Amino acid sequence: MSHAINIAKVHKNYGNLHALAGIDFQIPQGSFFGLLGPNGAGKSTLINTIAGLTYASTGTVEVMGYDVRSQWRQARKSLGVVPQELVYDSFFSVIEVLRLQSGYFGYGRENYPWLDELLDILSLTDKANASMQNLSGGMKRRALIAQALVHRPPVIVLDEPTAGVDVELRKMLWEFTKRLHNEGHTIVLTTHYLEEAEALCEQIAILNHGQLIALDKTQTLLGRYPYRLLRLSLSLDFTLPTLPEALQSKVQSFELGELVLRLHREQDPICGVLECLRAANIPFLDLRTEEPGLEEVFMQLTSDREILS
Amino acid sequence: MNWRGFYTLFAKEVWRFLKVTTQTIFAPVLTVLLYLLVFASVLSEHVQVYPGVTYASFLIPGLIMMSIIQNAFANSSSSLFQSKMTGNLVFTLLAPLSDLEFFLAFVAASVIRGIVVGLGVLVAAMWFAPLTMHSFWILLGFTVLSSATLGALGVIAGLWAEKWDHVAAFQNFVILPLSFLSGVFYSVNNLPPFWQQLSHFNPFFYMIDGFRYGFFGLADSSIGLSFFVVSLSLIAMSVLCLWLLRIGYHLRN
Ligand SMILES: Nc1ncnc2c1ncn2[C@@H]1O[C@H](COP(=O)(O)OP(=O)(O)OP(=O)(O)O)[C@@H](O)[C@H]1O
Ligand SMILES: [Mg+2]
Numbered sequence: 001m002s003h004a005i006n007i008a009k010v011h012k013n014y015g016n017l018h019a020l021a022g023i024d025f026q027i028p029q030g031s032f033f034g035l036l037g038p039n040g041a042g043k044s045t046l047i048n049t050i051a052g053l054t055y056a057s058t059g060t061v062e063v064m065g066y067d068v069r070s071q072w073r074q075a076r077k078s079l080g081v082v083p084q085e086l087v088y089d090s091f092f093s094v095i096e097v098l099r100l101q102s103g104y105f106g107y108g109r110e111n112y113p114w115l116d117e118l119l120d121i122l123s124l125t126d127k128a129n130a131s132m133q134n135l136s137g138g139m140k141r142r143a144l145i146a147q148a149l150v151h152r153p154p155v156i157v158l159d160e161p162t163a164g165v166d167v168e169l170r171k172m173l174w175e176f177t178k179r180l181h182n183e184g185h186t187i188v189l190t191t192h193y194l195e196e197a198e199a200l201c202e203q204i205a206i207l208n209h210g211q212l213i214a215l216d217k218t219q220t221l222l223g224r225y226p227y228r229l230l231r232l233s234l235s236l237d238f239t240l241p242t243l244p245e246a247l248q249s250k251v252q253s254f255e256l257g258e259l260v261l262r263l264h265r266e267q268d269p270i271c272g273v274l275e276c277l278r279a280a281n282i283p284f285l286d287l288r289t290e291e292p293g294l295e296e297v298f299m300q301l302t303s304d305r306e307i308l309s
Numbered sequence: 310m311n312w313r314g315f316y317t318l319f320a321k322e323v324w325r326f327l328k329v330t331t332q333t334i335f336a337p338v339l340t341v342l343l344y345l346l347v348f349a350s351v352l353s354e355h356v357q358v359y360p361g362v363t364y365a366s367f368l369i370p371g372l373i374m375m376s377i378i379q380n381a382f383a384n385s386s387s388s389l390f391q392s393k394m395t396g397n398l399v400f401t402l403l404a405p406l407s408d409l410e411f412f413l414a415f416v417a418a419s420v421i422r423g424i425v426v427g428l429g430v431l432v433a434a435m436w437f438a439p440l441t442m443h444s445f446w447i448l449l450g451f452t453v454l455s456s457a458t459l460g461a462l463g464v465i466a467g468l469w470a471e472k473w474d475h476v477a478a479f480q481n482f483v484i485l486p487l488s489f490l491s492g493v494f495y496s497v498n499n500l501p502p503f504w505q506q507l508s509h510f511n512p513f514f515y516m517i518d519g520f521r522y523g524f525f526g527l528a529d530s531s532i533g534l535s536f537f538v539v540s541l542s543l544i545a546m547s548v549l550c551l552w553l554l555r556i557g558y559h560l561r562n
Contacts, residue, residue: 104405105405
């Protein structure tokens with residue numbers, strides 16, 4: 001049972017829509033796992049299936065070895081989920097919400113010190129008695145995180161925790177999730193910020209149209225992309241059509257005199273490109289090479305699929 | 310059984326309606342007082358249903374039970390629907406609470422709301438007309454059974470509804486007509502035969518009839534039959550409700 005989460009042949013249909021089309025993978029215990037994919041890829045649906053908030057049409061999911069349908073009590077105790085939407089009960093204050101949630105899990109007063117500690121870690125102590133509806137968006141997000149952790153679950157799932165939060169809070173959330181990870185928790189995170197996944201996640205799964213299109217160590221995934229980028233500053237009178245035929249297919253973007261070429265590591269040596277530019281009499285003011293980020297890998301993988309389907 | 314989890318959810322549901330007592334307790338009491346004022350004062354000289362019982366006295370038990378019915382239903386249906394709509398129900402669904410624990414917590418909170426509103430109406434109405442108490446246990450029994458039945462029905466409505474409109478429709482087209490046409494304002498024995506027959510298919514009629522028996526020792530139907538029908542309604546609603554929770558109807562799909 002070394003898997004924190006085991007997803008086996010999961011399908012989920014909403015009417016005719018195949019939101020999850022045969023998802024099958026494992027998340028190792030103690031890992032920091034990223035779940036990526038464009039809008040509507042099925043990330044939240046997968047998370048809801050893991051959490052037992054939706055039932056899979058077919059297939060099974062286990063959390064810490066417990067089947068989420070047949071051993072739901074243990075499975076739910078093992079899992080903490082921070083939902084994507086900012087949902088809260090406007091009737092109650094922050095501390096009341098935490099105490100209620102802790103009670104649902106069967107804890108009483110003996111758990112109150114942990115709840116106070118959670119408020120402290122998430123800098124919510126001075127808002128403990130404020131009504132949920134009077135918190136700012138960022139505070140609500142932190143309160144939801146605290147709510148997901150009242151029962152100290154070994155596996156923590158965060159569905160886009162950093163969507164729409166400011167830089168400072170994002171940094172704080174990064175530190176916080178890293179700390180949880182160091183303490184031995186398994187962290188599963190979805191995000192649209194690829195640099196976030198790159199910075200935090202050891203392993204990444206990419207979902208598109210309800211299918212798993214990549215699953216690998218973050219470094220391997222980046223390495224699998226055999227391209228690098230060449231960024232050239234050109235004079236302002238340069239226009240794209242004057243670029244030699246041989247380079248046209250390598251253009252990634254051209255904006256405000258900045259031309260970005262996507263070059264294959266082996267097949268497109270940089271000196272060849274420079275040669276080509278000189279021959280066409282195109283002067284450049286500056287040049288810089290860049291290693292690809294997840295952004296590029298991601299775009300490539302999702303667009304490959306688009307072409308195939 | 311996760312008793313603490315059950316108790317917490319139950320306490321939360323009670324706490325929720327106690328946070329808005331104006332709407333959940335005082336408003337229904339006021340409504341009943343208005344009914345009493347209008348009907349009892351206008352009709353008291355013309356109507357006598359049971360010998361030795363004034364019309365106002367006759368009216369009060371029915372009005373109390375009607376408030377219990379409507380409020381027990383409103384408690385579970387609106388609370389469940391609201392947290393379903395705002396989405397914070399996910400936190401309850403993520404917790405290790407069984408369908409039974411979930412069900413019992415909502416139903417028990419509805420019973421408490423029923424009792425509190427019932428007592429409120431009783432205390433307010435006592436000033437209008439003399440009341441006798443034939444049996445405390447029958448009163449308590451019918452209060453608990455009826456509010457539990459409506460609590461369960463409220464959970465069903467809360468699950469089924471997908472907009473506030475649906476909750477309101479359930480309220481206005483099911484609960485309200487059935488509670489009005491159940492002999493609150495009259496004895497069904499005074500109705501034309503057809504309507505009399507029809508009333509005997511309305512479970513609310515037995516709730517009110519049994520409850521009234523608890524006050525006067527007199528009723529339209531036999532107390533045994535009333536007890537049987539109300540218990541059966543509770544069992545039917547509970548079974549249906551637990552089944553819906555089990556399949557995750559409009560909840561986990
Ligand atoms: N309850 C539902 N009923 C019908 N369709 C749904 C439901 N929930 C999700 N879907 C559909 O399933 C697909 C996947 O949605 P999902 O929310 O899982 O995407 P996502 O990857 O989380 O996207 P995002 O990045 O925008 O959060 C979408 O097409 C969505 O419309
Ligand atoms: Mg999502």
